[in-house]
Amino acid sequence: MTTTATKPGVGPSGPHKPRAAITAKTLRTDRWWLAPLITFVGLGAWVTYATVRVFMHDYYFVEAYHYLTPFYSPCLTDRCVEGSALFGTPLPSWWILPEAAFTLPFLLLFRLTCYYYRKAYYRAFWLSPPACAVPDGHAKYTGETRFPLIFQNAHRYAFYAAMIISLINTYDAIIAFRSGDSFGFGLGNIILVGNVVMLWLYTLSCHSCRHIAGGRLKHFSKHPVRYRIWTFVSKLNVRHMQLAWITLGTLALTDFYIMALELGWFSDLRFVG
Numbered sequence: 001m002t003t004t005a006t007k008p009g010v011g012p013s014g015p016h017k018p019r020a021a022i023t024a025k026t027l028r029t030d031r032w033w034l035a036p037l038i039t040f041v042g043l044g045a046w047v048t049y050a051t052v053r054v055f056m057h058d059y060y061f062v063e064a065y066h067y068l069t070p071f072y073s074p075c076l077t078d079r080c081v082e083g084s085a086l087f088g089t090p091l092p093s094w095w096i097l098p099e100a101a102f103t104l105p106f107l108l109l110f111r112l113t114c115y116y117y118r119k120a121y122y123r124a125f126w127l128s129p130p131a132c133a134v135p136d137g138h139a140k141y142t143g144e145t146r147f148p149l150i151f152q153n154a155h156r157y158a159f160y161a162a163m164i165i166s167l168i169n170t171y172d173a174i175i176a177f178r179s180g181d182s183f184g185f186g187l188g189n190i191i192l193v194g195n196v197v198m199l200w201l202y203t204l205s206c207h208s209c210r211h212i213a214g215g216r217l218k219h220f221s222k223h224p225v226r227y228r229i230w231t232f233v234s235k236l237n238v239r240h241m242q243l244a245w246i247t248l249g250t251l252a253l254t255d256f257y258i259m260a261l262e263l264g265w266f267s268d269l270r271f272v273g
């Protein structure tokens with residue numbers, strides 16, 4: 001006889017022990033909603049800030065110290081101020097085109113398809129699921145096999161593009177030590193270099209990078225160099241989530257600092273030059 005408290009279940013080989021008929025969506029009593037809420041606010045604020053800055057088309061380059069914000073690197077439109085376009089200006093100055101139109105889409109793809117960011121925005125924005133042991137906000141789950149989630153499989157290719165863009169950002173940070181015709185060094189250089197270092201750590205900690213380094217090797221002993229690289233990347237991979245958030249912070253800080261200098265809110269703290 002079935003009671004209101006339990007209902008029978010049927011397994012592949014026949015009936016099994018009854019399960020409790022729980023009407024509550026979840027029995028979790030902790031603040032499980034806090035983590036996805038913080039993620040929602042954090043990612044939402046960063047995306048809003050980055051979108052506004054990218055389409056401002058201004059306050060992105062300090063000519064005196066050659067500080068160029070990563071949001072506008074490389075600068076490729078006709079709007080690029082003198083000295084900021086190191087690779088020419090092949091793009092028209094159409095307002096919908098960001099100055100870094102050739103790189104921003106790949107960076108966006110790299111972040112969107114990142115394994116950590118998938119978890120973050122699946123939970124915070126799509127509620128799929130919002131937390132462990134909490135029901136999914138969708139009626140069915142089809143995985144990443146249909147449009148648009150099938151493009152998550154492009155993560156490895158986005159990683160290659162991110163490597164190239166990291167090299168460009170590194171070059172920007174290096175030439176920023178030129179103050180006029182001589183060597184110069186200020187707080188802006190520290191911020192630019194710090195941002196580049198964190199971007200490299202985040203990029204190299206990528207799961208695709210770890211797989212490329214040694215994921216298909218059957219005998220590490222026969223490939224000692226690749227094994228060392230794989231070991232290094234694996235150590236970074238453990239910190240992939242933290243690096244993902246840190247780089248959002250360093251990117252915003254670098255851009256804000258350069259914008260503030262251009263607007264004249266304060267002067268760069270110079271140590272040399």
